Amino acid sequence: MCGIALIVSGVRIDLLHLLPDFKSSLPEVEQVDQPVFSFDDIKAALLRRGPDNFGSKKVLLLLKSSDSSKKEEIISLFNADGTTNRENSCLHSSRIKNDCIPSTSGVTSVQSNDCILGKSVAELLFFGATLQLRGTNQVYQPLVDGYGNLLVYNGEIFGGIHVGSNNNDTAILMDALGRCFSCNCQGDKKACYCTKGGQNSVPELLSKIKGPWALIYWQDSSKTMWFGRDAFGRRSLLVHWPTADDSRFLLSSVSPPLSYKKNLDLELEGNMSDLSFWEELPCGIYSICLDASKANDCLVGEVRKHEWSNPELKELIEWERTFVEPKSEHLNFPHLPVVGDQHAMHSNYVDGMPSKLSFDHDVKHVKTDIPTVPVNNTILSDSCLSYKGVNQCSDSLPAQRVLLALKESVKRRITLERMFQTTANEVRPEKFVPVAVLFSGGLDSMILAALLDECLDRTYEIDLLNVSFDGESAxxxxxxxxxxxxxxxxxxxxxxxxxxxxxxxSDLTSETLHVMSLINPAKTYMDLNIGIALWLAAGGHGWVDRGVSNNHNEGHGRSMYKSEAKILLVGSGADEQCAGYGRHKTKYRLGGWLGLHEEMKLDMHRIWKRNLGRDDRCISDNGKEARFPFLDEDVIRTLLDIPLCEVADLDQPIGRGDKKILREVAWLLGLKEAASLPKRAIQFGSRIARESNRKNFGSNRAANQASAGSLVIHMETKFT
Incomplete structure (x- = not known):
């Protein structure tokens, strides 16, 4: 994990299959004398993320003469860590001659960093920045196998493909991709005659992965570039489709800072709407198959998007709930006290904020007279949860099923592999903090913190990262x-x-300009406010008040502190899946259960574009890895299997019926005060939205009248 990028020059990109409205005549490929973003720009943007290592490799593509009967031997030059090592792109020169040069595409590839063998037609430049958290051996990207295939990968594999405790995700995936069959049929099985028994295609393999990912993979045998991001967009991947201004094809985890480009006019029409170089790549698996036969003296790359082949994943993407309208049997589910005893819960709050904490309630009031439920003819003894000495089977209540799924999700994301622990011991064994939580003290972050405590060895401390733009009053x-x-x-x-x-x-002018490049292509004040808050929180530079943070006899006092945790748990996805937004209540009032379901479905279908890409870029810029337990595939499946009336009850007041299922989860965890907290977005809870409104619009009232949250940022008001 950290960041990946690709620059393709000299290839005419055919987008007709991907964008039917795209003009039929392919844009001319021209030399870009002053590119908007250069090699050095993208390298600098990825290096800012604090990777353990960074690498780049070049693939030069040559047109092979069709009348030539002699096959050339290809030598690759790789440059690693500043030293030049000469390696073959395949295992043996005989294999290069016989297997690595395809007989159909008429394209020859040469992998090199600092030499050109013959006249190149096109150039593929790969970047890989690695923050390694898994595996005992250091992995350097881009990875190249013995067949000339090349991979840069930004992600984690939590299931679907086995990754041993001592293995690295990228290395395992590279090996699996190398065994995928190759053809030029673009995944069209009806037209494909070159599949091999027992082998996966690239889309079939990628469809198996559970976990967040973005990748770029060059399959040398078929001269096909594969790229994409996971079905929910948990890892950022930006794309620049060729234009008249810049005919290159680019992919990158992040945009370099626009402010550093002297050839751009940032005051153009007073806003950022003209700076549309990048787009968020929609979730999915894509390929560009290079073909020399479609144009004279120029390679043509045809872009196609492929279907997910995993039926279970396709069901999650469709996001259809098993029960939308409540049935009579659903209304008989036993409920936890958080739903039925709201007055007692709110008695500990003043104006919606916690007052002096009271813990008079006891978990013994939770119903426990529910029999153990067998699954697949086996009693899930390990699934029975014990809180305050009360045993409760996870399959008894919907909230218990969600709790178990969330706990397993957190456990997958914080398991400390040997490489991770070795790094910890080298740095500061007695004070090493491996995992942090983006922490507001609200419902979602409290659940994550409590589950993290249950899954992480007690010898480790846990950092709770909280950002405020109004000191102790936020x-x-x-x-x-x-x-x-x-x-x-x-x-x-x-x-x-x-x-x-x-x-x-007011003190964050240069930092704000930098965050603008991180949220790009998002351009609104709301995106910027959220981005700044996330970026600062992930940075982890703050203060720790020992009198507040622990119960140990270490004295009191506030001291400076820097969180070194590389893994950051974030509560994204909880509101979308459990009806946590105010608009959900409006949709329910106007359209009933079906209207609520459709709005939640829309939220999940656009979360990649509205939230996750932006959040991943802002957090990763600090050398941290964002992990989203609420967006685990098994958690999504569990929530979809629960009747909607058990997930939310929007006839109830705010802080009670919204995210009802998670409030019951909090109660099971013993978080009785947090179970009643109302929803607060980070831009409001931290009060950055208020400060931004005052700075850019004069007051909150003026900002609200202008609908400031959805307005495109005006450069002149922000930075002059």
């Missing part, structure tokens, strides 16, 4: 401090570090 700072007290109650032996990150928007 709602998120107040709830975070109250939340730590509740976490200390349920996990008194854990050492919690509430990292209080204080910021002043």
């Amino acid at each position: 709602p998120d700072r107040i709830s975070a401090r109250a939340g730590v007290k509740e976490l200390q109650r349920i996990a008194p032996s854990r050492r919690w570090n509430l990292v209080e990150i204080d910021a002043d928007l």
